[in-house]
Each structure stands twice: as structure tokens, then as C-alpha cells.
Amino acid sequence: MQNSAVLPFGPNSDQSKIIDEIKEGMKENGYLCSDTIANVLYLAEKLQKPVLVEGPAGVGKTELAKALSGMKKAELIRLQCYEGLDEAKALYEWNYKKQLLHIQAMQGKDLDWEKIEENIFDEDFLLSRPLLKAITSDKPTVLLIDEIDKVDLEFEALLLEILSDFQISIPELGTIKAKNPPFVILTSNNTRELTEALKRRCLFLFLDYPDMDRELEIVKLKVPELPEHLAKQIVRVVRLIRSMDIKKSPSISETLDWARAIFYLGVDSLDRQTVETTLNVLLKYQGDMERVTQSLRSGLRV
Ligand SMILES: Nc1ncnc2c1ncn2[C@@H]1O[C@H](COP(=O)(O)OP(=O)(O)O)[C@@H](O)[C@H]1O
Ligand SMILES: [Mg+2]
Secondary structure, eight states: OOOGGGSTTSOOHHHHHHHHHHHHHHHHTTOOOOHHHHHHHHHHHHHTOOEEEEOSTTSSHHHHHHHHHHHHTOEEEEEEOOTTOOHHHHTEEEOHHHHHHHHHHHTTSSOOHHHHHHHHTSGGGEEEOHHHHHHHOSSOEEEEEETGGGSOHHHHHHHHHHHHHSEEEETTTEEEEOSSOOEEEEEEOOSSOOOHHHHHTSEEEEOOOOOHHHHHHHHHHHOTTSOHHHHHHHHHHHHHHHTSOOSSOOOHHHHHHHHHHHHHHTOSSOOHHHHHHHHHHHOOOHHHHHHHHHHHHTTOOO
16 A cells, blocks of 8 residues: 655645635635635745736636635725726826926026936836835735736736746846735636737636536625525525526625625525526626526526
8 A cells, every 4th residue: 555645746735725814814804715816925025926816707717816815814906907908097297387396496506407307207206006016015915916817918927027037127227125024816707818928927826617616616605694594495406507608697795795695685495486587687698687587487496
């Protein structure tokens, strides 16, 4: 018989204790971690690498970063990405007004232009945006770069220096290196393929809809006031609907919204009528609602 302790990938008690501690710490901050998630968080910290979390909308990508910052008692600095996001909004911007005022104040004094220029391109005239803020912070931070798939390739390239070296180069000032490297979480809804260069710098974590037991656990954690038998029914029906051919499957967000709605309606049990009248909480397209209603009426049991 082989001794598991000598296997290269065998369970290591210290290691599994740390993983359990991460799961516990995240749960205290309202987030249920699988072993896979906890392992990625552990390794990201050890290897000082950003984590790229990919998966459909509403499966807990953003919340992961929030709970992590809670667990680490670190400030959460969030950069919400959108189409057209540029350097000035994400990294830094020169404070033109302040620079102008300074130039005006210097007029009449016997200073050469070079000296003034040196003054106005000083850190005092810099407006920090989220990425620079995270790099220059004295305190531990979690930097959430949310929905990175919404920006263009040019912007992605801009991130590479930060992600691999935790530094930002400002032509007028030089390179600013992080005193305290932030714990970086990037999320993507996968609306486009990210570049190899970006992926290479990150640890990859794919989040999908959870299995039944985990989703039930999440409902119990987030909507503890809901009786367990209803929580079970809700999770079962959501899974059933996810298996249908519809445009937008309900995610965990919708499961939780639905669970809260059912609680406020004060029903004892989830019957077809209740499901039908509350489908709008779960589904976002009229076509999907019609499709599910039809299935319910043609005998699908809830
Ligand atoms: N593992 C989890 N533990 C606790 N809550 C979760 C978990 N996964 C998802 N949620 C809940 O699902 C909802 C959607 O999560 P969110 O992070 O906004 O999704 P995403 O960023 O992937 O679109 C949030 O209310 C969050 O609390
Ligand atoms: Mg999100």
C-alpha cells in the first residue's frame, strides 16, 4: 500500500488547513468558496499573481473580490471597465487647472520655464485614478478590474506593466513601483477573447453556475429567513429552467432575487401558479418567459 504522505500531490495537512481557513474567512464575508476557488486565492497570494475570473454574468465574480477584501481587511479599489475607458480615467491625469494656477502664480517672478515645468510635473499635480491609487497605496488593497472584456486591446496592453511588475511608468515622472503590491482580481464575462499576453500574467479561474448543493448553500447563506423546503424547491426549479433552451439562463443573482421574492410573498410551497406569476424576477426576456410558462403548462412539474 502506498503512503499518501509520499505522493507528490498527496494531501498535506498544513495546506488543507490553510484552504479551510480561506473558505471559512470568505464565508464570514458572505461568500461560499469551492476548494478550487480557495486554492486559486491561496496560490495567487503566494505567487503574487493576479487572478483572472471568467464566467457568465451573475455567478459571483465581482462578489469574490469584495469578499476577499473583507477577509483581508484590505481596501477594495475598483476599476469598472467600459467601452472607451482610457488612461486618464483608469491610471492618472495631470491636474491642468492646478498647473495653470501655479504657472500664473509664478509669472512675474524671476523663474525660468524649465524650473516651472519641473514643478508642475510633480506628484502634487497628479490626479490618481484607481490603478495608480492601488499602486501607491500604503495600505493593503484588493484591486478589482471588473469586466475587462469591455475594453479594447490597446487598454489591455496598458495593463500589462501593472499586472506583471506592479508598477506604472509616467513619462514626466519615471516609474512608480508598488510599495504594497495589491491583490489583483480581473473579471471577464467572456464577451471577447482576451489577449495571450494578459492571460499569461494571471492565474485563471473559471466560475460557472454552481451545482445544486452549493447553490442551496448560497441561498441559505444569503436568504436565511427562507424556510429550507422552499429554498430546495427554488434551487430545483432554477436548475430545471437552466436546462431549457432559453436566451438568458437565470444566474445566482436571479436565484437569490427569486428566493427573496418568494419569501416576501409568504407562500408555503412553490406551486405552478406562484412560479408563473414570479417568473419576471427570474427571467429577463419575454420570449424566455413564454417558453418556460408553456413548459409549465404542458406538464413540467415544479
Ligand atoms: N459563491 C458565492 N457565495 C455567496 N454569494 C454568491 C456566490 N456566488 C454568487 N453569489 C451572489 O450572486 C450575486 C451575483 O454575484 P456577482 O459577483 O455580482 O456576479 P458577477 O460579477 O459574476 O456577474 C451576488 O449577490 C453574490 O452575492
Ligand atoms: Mg460583476
